[in-house]
Amino acid sequence: MAEVGADVVEMTHIAKRFDELVAIHDASLSIRAGEIHALVGENGAGKTTLMNVLYGLLPRDEGDIRLRGQSVSFRGPAEAIAAGIGMVPQHFKLAPSFTVAENIILGAEPMKSLRRIDRIRAESEAAELGHRFGLDLDPKFCYDNLSTLLEHTPPEKTLWIDMEQSPYVDVTLELFRRARKSHANIGVCLQAYLFRTEKDLDSLIPMGAAIRLVKGAYNEPAEIAYPVKKDVDENFLHLAQRLLSPEARRARVRAVLATHDRALIAKIIEWTASQGVPKDKVEFQMLYGIQRAEQIRLAQAGYPSGVLVAYGTFWYPWFMRRLAERPANVLFLARHFFSN
Numbered sequence: 001m002a003e004v005g006a007d008v009v010e011m012t013h014i015a016k017r018f019d020e021l022v023a024i025h026d027a028s029l030s031i032r033a034g035e036i037h038a039l040v041g042e043n044g045a046g047k048t049t050l051m052n053v054l055y056g057l058l059p060r061d062e063g064d065i066r067l068r069g070q071s072v073s074f075r076g077p078a079e080a081i082a083a084g085i086g087m088v089p090q091h092f093k094l095a096p097s098f099t100v101a102e103n104i105i106l107g108a109e110p111m112k113s114l115r116r117i118d119r120i121r122a123e124s125e126a127a128e129l130g131h132r133f134g135l136d137l138d139p140k141f142c143y144d145n146l147s148t149l150l151e152h153t154p155p156e157k158t159l160w161i162d163m164e165q166s167p168y169v170d171v172t173l174e175l176f177r178r179a180r181k182s183h184a185n186i187g188v189c190l191q192a193y194l195f196r197t198e199k200d201l202d203s204l205i206p207m208g209a210a211i212r213l214v215k216g217a218y219n220e221p222a223e224i225a226y227p228v229k230k231d232v233d234e235n236f237l238h239l240a241q242r243l244l245s246p247e248a249r250r251a252r253v254r255a256v257l258a259t260h261d262r263a264l265i266a267k268i269i270e271w272t273a274s275q276g277v278p279k280d281k282v283e284f285q286m287l288y289g290i291q292r293a294e295q296i297r298l299a300q301a302g303y304p305s306g307v308l309v310a311y312g313t314f315w316y317p318w319f320m321r322r323l324a325e326r327p328a329n330v331l332f333l334a335r336h337f338f339s340n
């Protein structure tokens with residue numbers, strides 16, 4: 001490791017042209033050990049191009065790059081990585097058709113032989129990175145489990161994926177999208193309390209996904225989620241309207257509204273009736289044993305209705321974790337236990 005204060009990276013008089021277009025002209029940057037720099041500029045100013053040149057993604061037309069005093073010319077990212085330069089690209093640099101592990105190793109693939117990637121090592125390295133940075137979800141393990149479950153799911157039944165806390169939303173949606181390519185009978189849960197959910201919905205509607213909309217069960221920070229219940233309820237209604245819009249119905253979206261909130265259910269029913277949405281497209285789901293009278297009323301009125309039953313050897317830890325995440329759930333449960 002370089003001594004703090006020593007020059008580590010020196011880029012001098014760098015120029016990069018794409019035919020007639022001058023992307024960078026006479027750019028110099030010097031970074032000493034221990035420093036953190038921010039490269040600020042307008043869109044098109046050449047910031048990413050300069051970093052791509054440093055990272056070996058693009059050859060420079062002019063100028064010099066010195067790394068710890070040595071002049072370097074990387075022929076690709078692999079050489080830059082080997083020399084200790086890493087780059088975290090913007091999300092649109094990720095290859096959507098690649099798995100999480102494939103995206104992580106891109107440019108630094110562990111090789112079995114000259115031409116064959118060592119997939120087992122790649123996946124275990126990706127999993128190890130996940131653990132190290134608190135992402136306790138091994139994407140490969142999850143996907144394999146999901147595939148096994150899907151193989152055992154009859155085509156007329158839907159396999160639903162729950163949504164956990166916000167750090168898991170991207171990975172969960174990626175697992176869902178990947179599995180959906182081969183199995184149409186898979187659904188995913190989206191949480192109305194997250195600001196991002198409308199965008200997620202927009203990306204899932206065109207594929208005609210099965211979506212179970214819930215308010216959300218975890219305590220999320222106010223930077224990413226509505227902290228006030230009234231706003232969550234309003235967003236739920238808004239998202240339910242998107243899920244039942246003519247566009248979504250044309251795309252054959254399956255809209256499942258998983259809530260016990262009777263006032264909200266009444267608003268949804270009022271809105272769908274005013275829009276002429278057929279009752280069989282408005283599906284409600286609740287937890288087993290909660291609001292039973294409402295469940296029966298909805299089913300008798302002609303709305304497809306379902307209950308979620310926790311089962312299997314892990315039902316108890318799952319249930320306790322849900323209760324522990326949000327103390328309000330304990331109160332709800334106690335109230336229903338005594339009223340039923």
Ligand SMILES: Cc1cc2nc3c(=O)[nH]c(=O)nc-3n(C[C@H](O)[C@H](O)[C@H](O)COP(=O)(O)OP(=O)(O)OC[C@H]3O[C@@H](n4cnc5c(N)ncnc54)[C@H](O)[C@@H]3O)c2cc1C
Pocket residue numbers: 161162163164189191212214215216217218258259260261262285286287290307308329332333334336
């Ligand atoms: C089928 C289903 C799947 C779900 N999947 C997920 C998921 O994947 N991820 C996730 O974050 N959340 C999930 N949830 C939980 C959801 O996010 C809410 O936390 C939960 O449903 C409570 O919100 P609510 O819409 O019922 O409205 P609230 O306003 O919270 O509740 C309305 C009323 O319903 C009653 N009530 C609500 N919940 C309970 C309860 N547990 N026990 C007793 N009474 C209750 C109370 O009377 C309350 O006043 C799921 C819920 C259901 C029904």
